[in-house]
Amino acid sequence: xxTAYRYDGSLEGFFCCIFAIxxxxxxxxxxxxxxxxxxxxxxxxxxxxxxxxxQRILNSLVKRSVQAKELVxxxxxxxAPDREMMLYRFIRALYDEGPGLLRRxxxxxxxxxxxxxxxxxGEVQLLRGFVRFSEFDGVLAGEIRPKNRVLPLLRPxxxxxxxxxxxxxxxxTHLEGLFYQAGQxxxxxxxxxxxxxxxxxxLQFRRLWRKFYDTVAIEARLNPKLRMTHMPxxxxxxxxxxxxxxxxxxxx
Amino acid sequence: xxxxxxxEILTDAAKYDAACTSSGVKRSSRAGYIGNTSSSVMGCCHxxxxxxxxxxLLKVLLTNRCVYDCKYCVNRCSNDTRRAAFTPAELxxxxxxxxxxxxxxxxxxxxxxxxxxxxxxxxxxxxxxILREEYRFNGYIHAKTIPGAxxxxxxxxxxxxxxxxVNIELPSEQGLKTLAPSxxxxxxxxxxxxxxxxxxxxxxxxxxxxxxxxxxxAGQSTQMIVGATADxxxxxxxxxxxxxxxxxxxxxxxxxxxxxxxxxLLPSLDTKPPLLREHRLYQxxxxxxxxxxxAEELLDETNPNFDPLLDPKCHWAxxxxxxxxxxxxxxGLEELLRVPGIGPVSARRILTARRETVLDFTDLKKLGVxxxxxxxxxxxxxxxxxxLRFSPQTLPRQLAAVERKDLPTAETEQLSLFx
Numbered sequence: 001x002x003t004a005y006r007y008d009g010s011l012e013g014f015f016c017c018i019f020a021i022x023x024x025x026x027x028x029x030x031x032x033x034x035x036x037x038x039x040x041x042x043x044x045x046x047x048x049x050x051x052x053x054x055q056r057i058l059n060s061l062v063k064r065s066v067q068a069k070e071l072v073x074x075x076x077x078x079x080a081p082d083r084e085m086m087l088y089r090f091i092r093a094l095y096d097e098g099p100g101l102l103r104r105x106x107x108x109x110x111x112x113x114x115x116x117x118x119x120x121x122g123e124v125q126l127l128r129g130f131v132r133f134s135e136f137d138g139v140l141a142g143e144i145r146p147k148n149r150v151l152p153l154l155r156p157x158x159x160x161x162x163x164x165x166x167x168x169x170x171x172x173t174h175l176e177g178l179f180y181q182a183g184q185x186x187x188x189x190x191x192x193x194x195x196x197x198x199x200x201x202x203l204q205f206r207r208l209w210r211k212f213y214d215t216v217a218i219e220a221r222l223n224p225k226l227r228m229t230h231m232p233x234x235x236x237x238x239x240x241x242x243x244x245x246x247x248x249x250x251x252x
Numbered sequence: 253x254x255x256x257x258x259x260e261i262l263t264d265a266a267k268y269d270a271a272c273t274s275s276g277v278k279r280s281s282r283a284g285y286i287g288n289t290s291s292s293v294m295g296c297c298h299x300x301x302x303x304x305x306x307x308x309l310l311k312v313l314l315t316n317r318c319v320y321d322c323k324y325c326v327n328r329c330s331n332d333t334r335r336a337a338f339t340p341a342e343l344x345x346x347x348x349x350x351x352x353x354x355x356x357x358x359x360x361x362x363x364x365x366x367x368x369x370x371x372x373x374x375x376x377x378x379x380x381x382i383l384r385e386e387y388r389f390n391g392y393i394h395a396k397t398i399p400g401a402x403x404x405x406x407x408x409x410x411x412x413x414x415x416x417x418v419n420i421e422l423p424s425e426q427g428l429k430t431l432a433p434s435x436x437x438x439x440x441x442x443x444x445x446x447x448x449x450x451x452x453x454x455x456x457x458x459x460x461x462x463x464x465x466x467x468x469x470a471g472q473s474t475q476m477i478v479g480a481t482a483d484x485x486x487x488x489x490x491x492x493x494x495x496x497x498x499x500x501x502x503x504x505x506x507x508x509x510x511x512x513x514x515x516x517l518l519p520s521l522d523t524k525p526p527l528l529r530e531h532r533l534y535q536x537x538x539x540x541x542x543x544x545x546x547a548e549e550l551l552d553e554t555n556p557n558f559d560p561l562l563d564p565k566c567h568w569a570x571x572x573x574x575x576x577x578x579x580x581x582x583x584g585l586e587e588l589l590r591v592p593g594i595g596p597v598s599a600r601r602i603l604t605a606r607r608e609t610v611l612d613f614t615d616l617k618k619l620g621v622x623x624x625x626x627x628x629x630x631x632x633x634x635x636x637x638x639x640l641r642f643s644p645q646t647l648p649r650q651l652a653a654v655e656r657k658d659l660p661t662a663e664t665e666q667l668s669l670f671x
Binding site: 100104105106107111125126128130131132133134135142160161162163164165207208209211212213215216217218220221222223224225226227229230231239240241 | 255256259260263264267268280281282283284285286287288290294296297298299300301302303304305306307308310311346349350352353354355357508510511524525527601604605607608609611614615618619
């Protein structure tokens, strides 16, 4: 009988749902997370997260195809509204049909997932460039509002690029932050984060950047539509070149 | 003069250079150094300016003082404009602080010719040396070599920079003679040849000694101005192809001429930059680099310029009706790449997917094929898309309609449709 699976919202928890589906032979009607339990007509099954069970599912995916595992792990970070069902359909088809499934790029079990992952990877690629940091007493801090959960994929890039720095990158959409210091990193849930007021030196570099940005455009070639195609407006809020000097220099 | 004003002047003077990429070299981070260049294969765009161009590097001149008098250039010595120069230390600090804040991927340094080509190059080398050695900057640097500088200075610059470029400026020697009398074809091509040989020799050294210093690991590029002289697209494109083949260039950039100075030898000041022409040249450049086309296939003596209303690939397809339709289930990669609406990515996806499935048009759409264009040139299971109507007479018009809304408006409006 179709069942609603409720879990803690983590990737391990989701793998445990897959485990439970196969053990109980009860196909899912939908998936729900603990903090978003919607009323449903289907019988609800709560699934406890068990690291050993999750690992078994992960191993079984790797055994079929490493590429498939990658796709599932990344798929879980996407903002696709029905991502758990999408992942379930993919995993099921993979178990039924084997790794040849991955070549069936237009298949209904594969296409929605690879499309969502492409969207995620596209957003990661853009944000590698669009993230802006500010310096506060030697520590760098930045904020993003992405659609997908991009922090795990941005992490290797920024930790390598800023290897000698201490920094925080805050994801306001998913309320989590990436912390890095001296070769160590953590991604932790973070209810809120407010950037401190910039000091004079920080403000000076922001102004210099805005001056550069405004000057480098060629008036005879102005093309706002093209700019928007490459850099959608939803990213502009957190970018220095579009911000006003709101903070006033501290007295003295 | 304060830093803000210098930055404004020296950015303004550098912005007509089209090249702005941070690709071509993967260098991972090192303990004690700032940054890396391994972000991704495509490089990394940090922002897009109001003209829609990617900004990835801090693109500035070291100075806009210049002893030359190239007619097309804002920095020519006879032009009455504000002049400024960064000190090497100022420039290094600015680059580092912008880099740390993730504003940029690195520095693009060019310069006006101050005193002499050699003196200018020495100044640039000094600035890059501070950046690399004192600040231990490990990010991307693109440096422009100054035509006429001594070969050993080019070598020194290449050991500090990731990419070098020498600008061709004008696509023909005739153009150079009239508009840039102090530059000669030879003075431009000689350093290009030197950089090519330097990169080649360096490859062998690195193979022998792992820690041999890298010379211009991201290769070299160039740019030419389009629309300041009467050269045809055919001439420009075959020159481009020659540069890729003979000098191993990574990129050739085209820059639509923006009239910045009044001169009897130049287009008048109210001329619009030929953006559409530049766009067509870039499309053709892509066809050379990623689609296996040759310059001779795209343009010939009877058709020396691109059709403003049709992209070069569609134009080629219309001139070769016997090549089409292509059967997607069996066609090879080279054949698929010739189809308008199919690119390198979707072509490879087709090759993968058809091992498992018999493809139809809905599959093609999911694989990323632009059916609006491709539908006229491909068949699935031996059939065209159902309900598709076209004839050789209507096809040019139908294809032009697909693209028209994306083109720069000012130029297309002046042209009547297939008059």
